[in-house]
Amino acid sequence: MNATVLIEGxxxxxxxxxxLDWDIDxxxxxxxxxxxxxxxxxAAGESHHAAHPSGHVFAAxxxxxxxxxxxxxxxGLRHAEPPVTASLSRGNRGWLLVVSDGSVSRVPAAxxxxxxxxxxxxxxxxxxxxxxxxWCLERGxxxxxxxxxxxxxxxxxxxxxxxxxx
Amino acid sequence: MSRDHQTxxxxxxxxxxxxxxxxxxxxxxxxxxxxDVRVSDELEYAGRFSIDAxxxxxxxxxxxxxxxxxxxxxxxxxxxxxxxxxxxxxxxGPSRRVAELITLVGAGDLARWxxxxxxxxxxxxxxx
Numbered sequence: 001m002n003a004t005v006l007i008e009g010x011x012x013x014x015x016x017x018x019x020l021d022w023d024i025d026x027x028x029x030x031x032x033x034x035x036x037x038x039x040x041x042x043a044a045g046e047s048h049h050a051a052h053p054s055g056h057v058f059a060a061x062x063x064x065x066x067x068x069x070x071x072x073x074x075x076g077l078r079h080a081e082p083p084v085t086a087s088l089s090r091g092n093r094g095w096l097l098v099v100s101d102g103s104v105s106r107v108p109a110a111x112x113x114x115x116x117x118x119x120x121x122x123x124x125x126x127x128x129x130x131x132x133x134x135w136c137l138e139r140g141x142x143x144x145x146x147x148x149x150x151x152x153x154x155x156x157x158x159x160x161x162x163x164x165x166x
Numbered sequence: 167m168s169r170d171h172q173t174x175x176x177x178x179x180x181x182x183x184x185x186x187x188x189x190x191x192x193x194x195x196x197x198x199x200x201x202d203v204r205v206s207d208e209l210e211y212a213g214r215f216s217i218d219a220x221x222x223x224x225x226x227x228x229x230x231x232x233x234x235x236x237x238x239x240x241x242x243x244x245x246x247x248x249x250x251x252x253x254x255x256x257x258x259g260p261s262r263r264v265a266e267l268i269t270l271v272g273a274g275d276l277a278r279w280x281x282x283x284x285x286x287x288x289x290x291x292x293x294x
Contacts, residue, residue: 027203035179057263058270070234074203116246121271122235128270156270163269165262 004127004153006110007134011098011145016089018044022073024084024099030073037088038066041095052152056160059152064129065095068146071122072099079106080142094131094149100141108135108144128156182230184208186215193223195244197230201237209240217247224280226258238267245276256280 020040022033041062052059058067069086076084080101089096111120111127127133132147182199193216201209216223223244230237241264245255255277259265268274 031179031200031202031204055262057266066232067234070202074234074236115271115273116243118239121239121242124271125235125238125267160266160269163265163274165265165269 004130004133004155006108006123006127007132008107008136009134010136010138011096011134011143012091012093012132012147014091014093016091016096018088018090020088022086024073024076024086025082027074027077030070030077033073033086034066034070037069037097038062040088041065044090052157054152054157054161056152056157056165058129058156058160061095061148061150061152064148064152065097068097068126068129068148071126072097072144072146075099075108075122075144076101079103091147094147096145096147098143098145100143102141104137104140104142107137107142128159129153181205182232184212186212188219192221193219195223195225197225197227197233197237199229200232201230201240202232202234203236206236209236213240213244213247216244217251220248220251220253222254222256223248224256224258225277227261227264228259230261230264233264233267238271238273241268242271242273242276245273249276254278 020036022029024030024033058064065088069088073084073086076099080103082102084099084101086097086099108123111124115121126146129148130146131149131153135142135144179200181204182197182201184205185196187194195212195216225241248255257277257279259279260282268277
């Protein structure tokens with residue numbers, strides 16, 4: 001189902017602006033990052049892009065950024081060593097989210113096939129909504145990143161269109 | 167708090183509510199607001215209650231404003247758990263957000279959506 005795969009590698013390079021940063025040390029700080037990221041994208045990004053004609057909720061970049069920010073920061077809190085930090089940057093391909101933590105021995109793994117298993121759904125959602133998703137180790141820290149396009153991934157739209165959600 | 171950015175408008179990001187009720191012939195779970203990791207304990211209780219009851223469960227998601235993977239996992243695992251006991255999960259919508267999320271994780275076939283105009287009482291009468 002997911003056209004996007006989890007890759008091992010550094011975040012995409014490019015000219016990134018409007019960088020916002022958060023310290024993630026509690027669930028509340030994760031929720032705040034999620035909320036502020038959604039607001040930032042809605043204000044800066046979607047003012048230049050009309051609502052997608054599909055009408056899907058997650059066609060909006062702000063919704064995909066908020067979901068991804070929430071999932072990646074929650075994963076950092078639950079499964080990694082502090083300090084956990086998050087950032088959101090603007091580029092010409094969309095929005096780059098990077099969540100950094102101190103756990104270099106525990107790296108992300110692609111979700112398995114069993115959707116009823118504990119864990120894995122968050123990364124599955126992130127991969128369905130992102131153009132690229134990856135992780136790398138850098139200077140004693142782990143970086144997990146996702147590139148969210150201004151326009152939604154075609155594979156995501158196709159999945160939602162097939163389901164005929166109204 | 168973000169280090170270099172603050173929203174100019176207050177955001178309503180309070181945790182949501184999870185209510186589970188034993189009805190005459192089914193279990194009713196009502197989700198309201200932001201259904202995320204902050205209500206995971208409440209979701210676990212609701213899931214355990216519903217599975218133990220072993221009856222058809224109706225989940226009202228009409229007023230869900232946000233759902234993360236914890237909420238999606240709750241829907242998926244409850245649907246699968248009920249199915250394993252011969253019971254069924256019915257989703258009371260509409261909620262385009264919830265429908266899209268369970269579709270994106272590949273769980274669209276695990277639960278059935280009630281017609282939007284159908285009330286829980288109507289469904290009970292129709293299937294009794």
